[in-house]
Ligand SMILES: Nc1ncnc2c1ncn2[C@@H]1O[C@H](COP(=O)(O)OP(=O)(O)OP(=O)(O)O)[C@@H](O)[C@H]1O
């Protein structure tokens with residue numbers, strides 16, 4: 555399947571996802587959940603803590619197959635994943651952490667990806683020698699190293715200070731736009747979603763499903779602060795109503 559603009563790259567329907575708790579009860583997390591990603595667009599999935607965002611991503615990338623429903627990806631899909639924690643192997647340096655997911659990649663390509671993400675000087679560092687901001691950059695570089703056509707990010711900037719999170723978000727958008735990557739960004743930060751995404755989906759309810767979605771018609775680069783504030787108020791009101 556070609557991934558030209560306007561086409562769907564991911565179609566997911568989860569009729570039901572439940573966990574069995576330690577006490578033996580079934581905890582239903584997602585029900586009648588459906589999600590479509592358009593090729594080449596950045597989609598933000600916004601929802602409160604504990605509503606099933608990470609659970610959903612694990613299903614999409616095939617780490618969790620214990621659910622009722624269907625995930626349809628084109629057969630040529632290559633997923634770059636950024637987990638909620640950087641999850642680097644502590645006994646390997648940055649270069650080898652990248653190399654692990656891209657054993658065939660040319661050295662020059664890995665160096666270029668590292669340079670794009672501002673870690674070109676840190677290839678010989680071990681994870682324990684990195685700040686959280688640098689570790690998050692390495693996690694992003696690792697996702698790009700697989701040359702993905704679908705990028706899935708689970709709160710990639712959480713617990714960074716605001717200016718750094720904003721800078722990394724802008725860098726991510728530059729790379730994603732350059733490669734026209736279909737992207738699913740999970741965040742609980744509405745400002746981040748409005749600043750980065752083409753499309754915002756709100757997760758709510760128990761069990762959770764998509765309760766609203768918004769196309770951001772105004773291109774990122776031209777959105778005024780007033781427009782962003784209006785959108786935030788509109789979306790925030792829906793979120794507040796859903797959790798009332
Ligand atoms: N392996 C598991 N066994 C039992 N319950 C689980 C398991 N994994 C997740 N859950 C439960 O599923 C629900 C959703 O968890 P999940 O980690 O997907 O939330 P989240 O939206 O990613 O939250 P956060 O924003 O805090 O990362 C929570 O109630 C959690 O306790």
Ligand SMILES: [Mg+2]
Pocket residue numbers: 607608609638708
């Ligand atoms: Mg999570």
